[in-house]
Amino acid sequence: MPTLIIHSPTLNDAQHTLLKSVGDLQARNNHYRIECASIDAEKLFELRQESELDINLLPEGFDGSQVKLLISDMDSTLIAIECIDEIADYMNIKPQVSAITEAAMRGELDFEGSLTKRVALLTGLNTDMLQTVYDERLMLNPGAEALITGLKSQDIKFALVSGGFTFFTERLKEKLGLDYARANVLAETDGKLNGSVVGSIVGAQAKADFLNELCAELNITPNQVIAAGDGANDLLMMNEAGLSVAYHAKPAVQAKASTALNHRGLDAILDFIG
Numbered sequence: 001m002p003t004l005i006i007h008s009p010t011l012n013d014a015q016h017t018l019l020k021s022v023g024d025l026q027a028r029n030n031h032y033r034i035e036c037a038s039i040d041a042e043k044l045f046e047l048r049q050e051s052e053l054d055i056n057l058l059p060e061g062f063d064g065s066q067v068k069l070l071i072s073d074m075d076s077t078l079i080a081i082e083c084i085d086e087i088a089d090y091m092n093i094k095p096q097v098s099a100i101t102e103a104a105m106r107g108e109l110d111f112e113g114s115l116t117k118r119v120a121l122l123t124g125l126n127t128d129m130l131q132t133v134y135d136e137r138l139m140l141n142p143g144a145e146a147l148i149t150g151l152k153s154q155d156i157k158f159a160l161v162s163g164g165f166t167f168f169t170e171r172l173k174e175k176l177g178l179d180y181a182r183a184n185v186l187a188e189t190d191g192k193l194n195g196s197v198v199g200s201i202v203g204a205q206a207k208a209d210f211l212n213e214l215c216a217e218l219n220i221t222p223n224q225v226i227a228a229g230d231g232a233n234d235l236l237m238m239n240e241a242g243l244s245v246a247y248h249a250k251p252a253v254q255a256k257a258s259t260a261l262n263h264r265g266l267d268a269i270l271d272f273i274g
Contacts, residue, residue, distance in 0.1 A: 002039060006032040007054035007261065007268040015051045022047070031271040054268060056259035061223065062242045064273040067156055068220045070147075071211050071237065073229035074162035074169055074183070076105075077247050078266070079138055083164045084118055086137040090129045093121055107232030107252045111163060111203045116196075119186070123195030127188050130167045138168065141247075143265025148176055150270040159214055161207050163233050165197075182210050207237035226272060229253065243272055 006019060009030045019025055023034040039057060048055050058064070075082045088097035097118050104114040151158055159180035160169050166183045173181040185198040200206070215222055227234070227241035230249040238244035238257055246257035247266065254260045261268050 001035045002060070003058040004034040004036050004039065005056045005058065005259075005271050006034070006051075007056070007264045007271050008032065015053065018047065018050055028271070028274050031268070031274070052263070054261050054263045056272075058272065059243060059258045062258075062272075063223075064243075066224050067226055067242070067273050068218060069157045069159060069211075069214060069225045070151055070269065071159040071161055071207075071214065071225060071227050071241070073207075073231065073234050073237075074160055074172070075164050076141075076230045077228055077234075078141060078144055078160060078172070079168075080141050081137055081139065083133060083138070083168050084115075084122075086133045087122060087125065087129065088118070090132070091122065091125055097121055104233065105231030106250050107235075111233040112201045115163060115184070115201055115203070119193075119197055120195040122186075122193045125193045127186075127191050127193060130165075130186075134168060134171055141266055143267030145176070146265075146267035147269055148178070150267065150273075152177070154273065156273070157214070157218065159210065161202065161210050161237070163202055163207075180210075180214060182206075204233040204236040207234065208240050211237050211240050226269060228266075228269060245269055245272075 023036040026033045044057060072078050082101050085094055085098045085101055088094045100114050100118050103109045104111050148158060157179040160173060160178050162169050162183040164183050166185050169181040169183040182202060184202050187194050187196045187198050211225060211227060222240050223242035225241040226243045226245060227238045228245040228247050229238055230247050230253060232252055235253060235256055243259060244257040246254040246260040248262055
C-alpha cells in the first residue's frame with residue numbers, strides 16, 4: 001500500500017483535518033505517515049498547496065529500512081551557496097558568472113561547457129581567496145548536521161559529489177566526517193588560478209557513475225541509495241537511485257524527482273529512512 005510522508009513534527013487543526021481525509025495519521029519521529037489506498041499527482045499537489053507542508057509519496061518498491069548510502073550534491077544542496085559565484089564576487093564578476101550558473105542549473109546550458117566558461121573567467125585569481133570563500137561565505141543548509149548525525153547512527157554512508165571544486169568538498173568531508181567526496185580540481189600556476197580544471201569535468205554523467213561505483217564498492221543496489229540535488233546536472237544521478245530528493249530545487253528537477261523538499265531542512269531526508 002502506498003505510503004505518504006508528511007514532513008512535520010506537528011500539525012495544526014486545519015492540516016490535521018485535511019490529512020485525516022486521506023487516511024489514518026501515524027505519528028513517527030519528527031513526521032507523520034499515512035498508508036493510503038491510492039493518491040495521484042494532482043491530489044498530492046493539492047495537499048501540498050493547502051497544507052503548506054512538504055508531503056511525499058514513497059516510490060513503489062522503495063524500502064527505507066534498506067538504505068545504505070546517501071549521495072548528495074554540494075552547492076545549494078548541502079551548502080547554501082554556489083561556491084563559484086562567491087569566488088567570482090572577489091573578482092567583481094559575480095553577476096556574469098551567476099547568470100551562467102543559474103542557466104546551467106535550470107538545464108538550459110550544457111553543464112560541462114558552462115563550467116569551462118565560468119572557470120575561465122576566474123583566471124588570475126589568487127588561490128588564497130578560495131580559503132576566504134570557505135571561511136567567510138560557505139554555510140551549511142538547515143538540517144545538514146542533524147542529517148549527517150542521523151545517517152551515522154544508522155550506519156548509512158554519505159557521499160558528497162559536486163560539479164564544483166575539491167577545495168571545498170575535501171574540507172567539508174573532513175569537517176563533517178563524510179565517507180566519500182568527488183569534485184573538480186581547479187588548476188593553478190604560481191599561486192593563481194589558470195582558468196581550467198585538471199582532468200575531465202565532474203558533470204551529470206560522472207555523478208551517476210560515482211553512485212554506481214559506490215554501489216559496487218559497498219555491495220549494494222541502487223535501490224538502497226537516496227540521491228539529493230537541486231540542479232539539472234543532478235538528474236542522471238537522481239534517476240539511478242531508489243529515491244531521489246529535489247531539495248529546494250529548480251522546477252525541472254522537481255518535475256522529475258520522486259520526492260521534493262521545499263519547506264523543511266535537510267534533516268527531513270531522515271523521514272524517508274524511518
